[in-house]
Amino acid sequence: MKRSTKQRSVISKVLATAGRPLNPQEVLEAGQHELPGLGIATVYRTLNLLADEHLIKVVDVPGQGSRYYEMANLAQHDHFFCQACHRVFDIAAPSQAQPPPVPEAFTVETTETVYSGRCPNCKAGTA
Template sequence: MERSTRQRTAIREAIGLAGRPLLPQEVLESAQNQVPGLGIATVYRTLKQLVDEGELRAVRLPGDNPRYESVNHGHHHHFQCTTCQRVFDVHACPGNLARLAPDGFTVEDHDLTLYGQCLTCQPKPASRRPATSKPQTRR
């Protein structure tokens, strides 16, 4: 049974608007824009309910806490920024990776995570100043 439709709606919208998998704390911070009194316990409880109901899925990266995203994305992979730790969707797939499995093994699924720096965290190229000409001296 839903405790609060307003809270649940804010949590759904936070995940939907983000366009990327979110940590529970990120869900809380975003959803609090609509429901200022929302607490982390409610976020965890609601995330669990939405996963159990098949509306959300947990994205589990090695050595990291689960993030949550909509199940409506279909098959896709992820990119994790090594600077800010945010995770982004990658809507491309290398295809059938069965050829990488040992002989006789059957591949049932795969998950691929790319690591690097997101656009926000990449160092900005140093701006080049236009070459200045030396002032000419009058004789």
């Protein structure tokens, strides 16, 4: 297997099994378990390639310099950003039965909500 192919498959697998969006640093740390020589530049390059091919997508967290990535084939869901540990979690999207709170003259094409606060881990730590 070519080296670049190996890196791709390791990084895809890291994202596929994480269960939540990861930033490049998190991808690097998880990927190094399987590929000890993995470097951050390779992680960035590979994430960009996978995103260009629409295999993964970017999760934008407002106010965060770091980007997060998740698999592109997930069902619609929202995200929760922990302001303490800077991890992003997947949460179920609210029922689509409710119309979005948008005036009728506007057409909604995508909705993605990012909640922020503290995850259970960090909440326990501050109590």
